[in-house]
Amino acid sequence: MPNLAQNLVDSAQRDADAIALKLDDLAIPYGVLDQLTQRCAALLKSKGVGPGDRVGIMLPNVPHFAVAYYGTLRLGGTVVPMNVLLKGREVAYYLRDSGAKVLLAWEGFAEDAQKGAEEAGAECIIVEAQGFLGILGEHEPDTEVADRGTDDTAVILYTSGTTGEPKGAELTHQNLMRNVEVCLGLFGPTGDDVILGALPLFHSFGQTCGLNTAMKSGATLTLIPRFDPGKALEILERDAVTIFEGVPTMYGAMLNHPDADERDVSKLRLCASGGASLPVELLKGFDEKFGCKVLEGYGLSETSPVASFNHPDKERKPGSIGTPVEGVEMKVVDDGGADLPTGEVGEIVIKGHNVMKGYWNRPEATEESIDADGWFKTGDMAKVDEDGYFFIVDRKKDLIIRGGYNVYPREIEEVLYEHPAVREAAVVGVPHPDLGEEVGAAVALKEGQEAEPEAIQGFVKERVAAYKYPRLVWFVDELPKGPTGKILKREIEVPADEKAKGAAG
Numbered sequence: 001m002p003n004l005a006q007n008l009v010d011s012a013q014r015d016a017d018a019i020a021l022k023l024d025d026l027a028i029p030y031g032v033l034d035q036l037t038q039r040c041a042a043l044l045k046s047k048g049v050g051p052g053d054r055v056g057i058m059l060p061n062v063p064h065f066a067v068a069y070y071g072t073l074r075l076g077g078t079v080v081p082m083n084v085l086l087k088g089r090e091v092a093y094y095l096r097d098s099g100a101k102v103l104l105a106w107e108g109f110a111e112d113a114q115k116g117a118e119e120a121g122a123e124c125i126i127v128e129a130q131g132f133l134g135i136l137g138e139h140e141p142d143t144e145v146a147d148r149g150t151d152d153t154a155v156i157l158y159t160s161g162t163t164g165e166p167k168g169a170e171l172t173h174q175n176l177m178r179n180v181e182v183c184l185g186l187f188g189p190t191g192d193d194v195i196l197g198a199l200p201l202f203h204s205f206g207q208t209c210g211l212n213t214a215m216k217s218g219a220t221l222t223l224i225p226r227f228d229p230g231k232a233l234e235i236l237e238r239d240a241v242t243i244f245e246g247v248p249t250m251y252g253a254m255l256n257h258p259d260a261d262e263r264d265v266s267k268l269r270l271c272a273s274g275g276a277s278l279p280v281e282l283l284k285g286f287d288e289k290f291g292c293k294v295l296e297g298y299g300l301s302e303t304s305p306v307a308s309f310n311h312p313d314k315e316r317k318p319g320s321i322g323t324p325v326e327g328v329e330m331k332v333v334d335d336g337g338a339d340l341p342t343g344e345v346g347e348i349v350i351k352g353h354n355v356m357k358g359y360w361n362r363p364e365a366t367e368e369s370i371d372a373d374g375w376f377k378t379g380d381m382a383k384v385d386e387d388g389y390f391f392i393v394d395r396k397k398d399l400i401i402r403g404g405y406n407v408y409p410r411e412i413e414e415v416l417y418e419h420p421a422v423r424e425a426a427v428v429g430v431p432h433p434d435l436g437e438e439v440g441a442a443v444a445l446k447e448g449q450e451a452e453p454e455a456i457q458g459f460v461k462e463r464v465a466a467y468k469y470p471r472l473v474w475f476v477d478e479l480p481k482g483p484t485g486k487i488l489k490r491e492i493e494v495p496a497d498e499k500a501k502g503a504a505g
Helices: 006-014 030-046 063-074 088-098 107-120 131-137 173-187 204-217 229-238 248-255 280-290 363-369 409-418 453-461 496-504
Strands: 019-023 026-029 054-058 078-081 102-106 123-127 153-158 168-172 194-197 220-223 243-246 270-273 294-299 306-309 328-333 346-352 376-384 390-395 400-402 405-407 422-432 436-445 472-475
Touching: 006 019, 006 030, 006 204, 019 030, 019 063, 026 030, 030 063, 030 131, 054 063, 054 088, 054 107, 063 078, 063 102, 063 131, 063 204, 078 088, 088 107, 102 107, 107 123, 153 173, 168 173, 173 204, 173 270, 173 306, 194 204, 194 229, 204 220, 204 243, 229 248, 243 248, 248 270, 248 280, 248 422, 270 280, 280 294, 280 409, 306 328, 328 376, 363 376, 390 409, 400 422, 400 436, 405 409, 409 422, 409 436, 409 453, 422 496, 436 453, 453 472, 472 496
Parallel strands: 019 220, 054 078, 054 102, 078 153, 102 123, 194 220, 194 243, 243 270, 270 294, 436 472
Antiparallel strands: 019 026, 153 168, 294 306, 328 346, 346 376, 376 390, 400 405, 422 436
């Protein structure tokens, strides 16, 4: 099985002048990118990095990310992508846990990067927008691409770790290359396509579906270092973007942006959504306004990430994450691991070429999450319809049990998004002395809109069973979000007066 970096090398040989990466006015052809990765490989080799060694990459969505990523892989090294917003202590944890020898970190985050690297005993190379090219220029290109076996680790992706410390999912060259093949089949990119790289490249969705898929197909990846809906709309028009990949909050922010009607996005032919459930109202609204079909899919860091999708050549079912991709099996099981019939809610388990090798240096955690037959337990609750389409109901841990009844936040959120004044919403459980948990909703309103908590409450009450509607509703300016723009429920703070209402029963 060849090295994942071979995808870039092949595209550079096919058409060296085609544009691989764009960042505003900067355009980097495939031939130039390939040479820069050769020099980066030589730089890392001079620091003692060889096959199997880990290299931390703490870079935003800038061309330097691709240079460091493929430079490491060419050597046969393992990439450890890291969120640029990590603090010194967290940087040290990632480097120490992975045993990384070197950290390549962006100049804007140098202080925490250096602090963490020092603590972990790793060498920190600060990557400056201009200066890094000078450093690379000091090294003769290393044109070799190391041979890697099917089971050799290409990337260690740290999962966000809602419980305990983050764990590193080991993704092999085969995992990632097969997942890129899946994306080629789903999105059909060619050298004529322009993909908007709005998703963080240090995250699996942006890395596989954006960067690696673009490099394999010879498409152009146009980058946005930090997502901003106005800037994204501007790039869609400016670069005649044909493929957009994002998480639901990105779709919502673009749809509700004042420039949404002004921009010419007529070249957009395909949109892909993942990372969290896409509310049906959002999907419909985006379809209508932008005249472009949004295909929703599903996956996790541990599954490289793509596991299922609404396929472009099959029926698209709003609210569904589609059917398993080629070479991947998915099913829904009960707590004992037994298969459940159509329509019943259970946990999604996944088996196939996309499932990680395991958690780095965590045999017990690996054993807990992947059974003897190779089925990976996702922790996501879903049901399957008679056509084999999967519908996510919720994260197992987000389930609210109110007075013995199960309330799935996703279902209530779908109703909240139907309210004309609601921009974003998240439903969480609030401790209650008699019921165990009460249903609470944090709501962000659209600009210029007003609403009373009671009105929102009443709106939902009319549409769901009496035990499900949120008794507690409060307004926020913004919901807390992770690096990909995914709403972080664990960081939602329930206002003291709402907590008191819940506690008072």
